[in-house]
Amino acid sequence: MASLRSWLEIAPKSHFSLYNLPFGIISTASIPEPHPAVAIGDQVLDLQIFTAGNGFAALSTIQPHQAVFSRPTLNDFAALGRPLHRVVREYLQTVLLEDGPFPDVLKENKALRDNALITQKDCRMHLPMHINDYTDFYAGLHHAYNVGVLFRGPQNALQPNYKHLPVGYHGRASSVVVSGTPIRRPNGQILTDPAVKEPILSPCRKLDMELELGCFVCKPSAMGEPVRITDAPEHLFGVVLMNDWSARDIQAWEYVPLGPFNSKNFGTTISPWVVLMDALEPSASAGLQNDAKCLPYLDEHQRKSHYAIDLSVELTTDSGSSSTICKTSATNLLFSFPQMLAHHTVGGCPFNVGDLMGSGTISGEAKSAKGCLLEQSENGKVSIRLDDGQERMFLQDGDEITITGVCGGEEGALVGFGQCSGKIISAIELKF
Template identity: 50%
Template sequence: NWESGIRGSEPAFAWRKSGKPFKVHPTEIRTLISPSSAVELNTTSALANYATEAGDNEREGLLNHSIVDTWVKWESLLLIRFTISEELLVQIPAGPTRDPILQDSNRLPLRRCTHPWGHDSGVAISSYHAPCKTGVTRRVGVAIGDQILDLNAVSHLFDGPLLKDQQFVFKEATLNSFMSLGRAAWKEARDTLQRLLSVNDQTLQQNAELRARALVPQSSATMHLPAHIGDYTDFYSSIHHATNVGIMFRGPENALMPNWKYIPVGYHGRASSVVVSGTPIRRPNGQTCPVDGEAPVFGPCRLMDFELEVAFFVGGPPTTLGEPVPIQEAQDRIFGMVLMNDWSARDIQKWEYVPLGPFLSKSLGTTISPWVVTLDALLPFAVDNMEQVPKPFPYLRHGDKFNFDINLTIDIKRQLSIYSPGLVLYAERSVSSTVSRTNYKYMYWTSKQQLAHHTITGCNLNPGDLMASGTISGPASDSFGSMLELSWRGTKPVPLADGSTRKFLQDGDEVVI
C-alpha cells in the first residue's frame, strides 16, 4: 500500500498489486531502495503475472517493463522498474511476496545463475546454510564468484593422498576438523579446488545434477562463524595506533609503554561473544566516570567505537601444554585470516582498564567476517616487515617477509528517510561514508611473532583458536582504525556524506570493514 505525495501537473502512472493506478509527478519520485539483497533475475511473463492482480490492460503494461533484479525473499517487496523519461528511472514496490507460487521454495521460480568457471581462485572458506534448499543444515563451503561451492556435495572429489581418508571433514558444520589436518592437507585441498573450478576441468561442468547440488548463490545463504572458537586473544600490534592512544592519554613523551617494542602486547578476550558479520550489537550499560575525580555513574555507554582489525585462525593438531611453538614453525599454524571489528565501549574502558586491562568494554561483542582467506592465498601479497628497534629477542626473530599489503577501508552507513511535503514516507535508503583507508602492512609485530610469543611460556593451542591484530592504523589522520583516533578523543568531529558528523557511533549506525 505504498503511496506518494502528489504535486504539480503531468503525472506519471505506476501500478500497485491492488491493481489501482496512482499518480506521481516525476519531481516527486526518488529511486527507491529495496530491502532485499540483489541478485539477477530473468524477466518473464510469470513474474509480471505475479506482480499484479490487475486487469489484462495493466498486466500488458507491466510486460513492457523490466522486473528489478531483486532476490525476492518471504515478506520482502517486489519492485517494478520503468522509465518516466530518459533521465528518470522509477522503482515502485508491488507488494509482499506472500503468494502460493512462492510457498514451496520462498523464491521466484526462475533464476539466472552465472557459472564461475575460469575464476582465478584464492580460497575463501566458511560455514553456511541455505534455507532455500530442503533439509540443508550448516555446512562448509568455498566462495567462487557469486556462488558457494558446497564442500559436502563434492567431498568425494578430494581423493588426494592426504584427504582421501579424511573426506568427513567436509561434511561437518565448522572448519575445525579441516583446520586440524595441517598445512600440507590445506594445500592439497586448495589445489583440488583450483583444478575443479578451472576452465579445463569437466568434472562439474559436465555434471548438471552435481552442479545443482554443489553450487549455492551467496545471496541465498545464511552465513555462520567459520569455526568453533575455543579461545580468543587480541593483540595491540600497530605502532601508529599505540602511539596515537599513548599521546592522547599520557602525552607524546610517554606515548609507548616501556615494554611495547619488546613484546607483542595482548590480552585474552571473550570467545563466547565473537559473532559473525551482520549480528546486531546492543549498546551496553556499564559504569563510567564522566568527570575525572568524581564518583562513577551507571548507564548506557556514550562513547561507542569500532576497531578495524584482522585476525587469524590457528590450525594444525592441538599443541601440548608446556611446549612452545618455535617461530620457524609458526607459519604452519596459521590457517587463514578474517576481518574483525572489536567493538569498544570507550567510557566503560577508561574506568575499568587500570590495573588489569579491558574487560566489559570489549566483551560486549566482537564481529568477524564469515569468510576465511587462507594463508596460501595471501602469501603472494607479502611485503617487508616494519623495522624493529631494538632487535627482538631470538624467539621473536624471523627474516622472511610476513606483513601483507591488504588495503582496508571503514565505512559508516546510516538510514536516511525521504518524505514528501505532506510527510508521506517515500523511502528509506542507506547513505555510506568512508571514514578511513589504511593497510595491514602497518603492523609492527607480525602474526608469526604474535603466535610465537603467545606460546613461549607453554600455552597450548587448539585448531579454531582466534588471534587478532589489534586496531590497525596508518601514519596519516585519515588512515586511523578507530573513532577514538579519527575524532581524536572526541575533539574533532568526523564528517559524513549526508552532512552529519560523528565523534563516536550513534544508534542505528552500521560499520562496514
C-alpha cells in the same frame, strides 16, 4: 597472475577469484544444518554436496577425511594441517579451471554442478570455526602511539615494552559473532566527571569500532611447550577481517590496573570467509620497521610474514547514507601473527585448533588511515564529518560499520574477505 581462468563466469573485480577460494560455513534451504563451502565469484561450492557427488574422486589424499566437509565448523578440516589445506585448495582450483584436467568432475557433470554451485545470496553464513579462546593483540604501532599521545603525551606515548613484545590481552570467545549480527550498545560503569571519582551505571557514550585482522590456529600446541618462530606459520589456518568493538568510556574507568574487561567483551565481529594462508602468500610483505632488536625467540630473520591487504571502513547511518571513514593497509603492524603465536606460547600456554588471535587496531599515519574513532575524533574533541553532512565523534544507535579488505591488485586475481559488518542497536534499559 591473471592467467588462472575459470569456466565459471567471475566478475574481474570479484574478491573471490580463482586465486582465493576461501572456506566458510553455510546453510541453505535444502541443507539447513551448517556445513562447509568455498566462495567462488558470486557463488559458493557446497562442499558437502560436492563430496557426496564424488567430487574428490581424483584426490586420494583427502578421501579418508571426507567427513570433515559435513561438519558444522571448519575445525576438523583445519586440524588436517596446512599441507592438506594446500592440496585441497589446489585441487578445487583445477576443478574450476577453464582448461583443467578434471572437466568430468564438475564442469561436465550437470547434475552435480546444478546442486553444488549455489548463489551466495541464497546462503546463510555462520561462524566459520568453533572458537575455544580469543586473544587480542596491540600490534598496530601508529594506533598505539596515537592513543598513547591522547592519554600520556608524546614523550610517554609508547610503554617501554611496546617494541620488544606483542602486547596482548585475553578476550572473550563467547561474544565473537559472524558478520551481520547486530551489536547491542553495552551498559557499564563510566565517569561523567573525571574530577569526581564516583562512577555511574550507564549505556556507553563513547562506542567505537576497531579495524583489525583475525587469524585462526589449525595446529595445537601442548601445555609447557613453546611454538618456535620457525614452526609458527604451520600452526596458522587463515585470516578474517575483525571489528573488536570498544566502549571507550567504560574502558577509561576500568582498565587500570589489569586492562580492558567489560569495555571489550560485549562483541567482536568477524567476516565469514577464512582466507587460507596460502592464498595470501603472493601478497606477503614486510610490516613496519622495528627499531628495537627482537629477542631470538621472536626473530623471523626478515621473513615476510605480513600481507599487503588494502583495508577500508564504511559507516552507514540509520538514514542509509554511507561514508568511507578509513583506508589503510595491513602492513601497518609491528608484529606478525607468527610472532604473536611464538610470544603467546613462550611461557607454555597451550593452543587449540580454532583459537583466534586479533592483530589490534590497524592505523596508518594519515588521519584518513586511522582505524578507530577514538583516534579520528581525538577522544571526542574533533567531529568527523560524514558525506551527508552529519557528524560523529563516536557511534550512534543505528550506525552500521562495514570493513572490507582485498589484496592481489590485478583484476581477475583479487583475494578478498567479503564483508565484516555490524549494526548498533540501543542498550537494554536497566532498572534496579
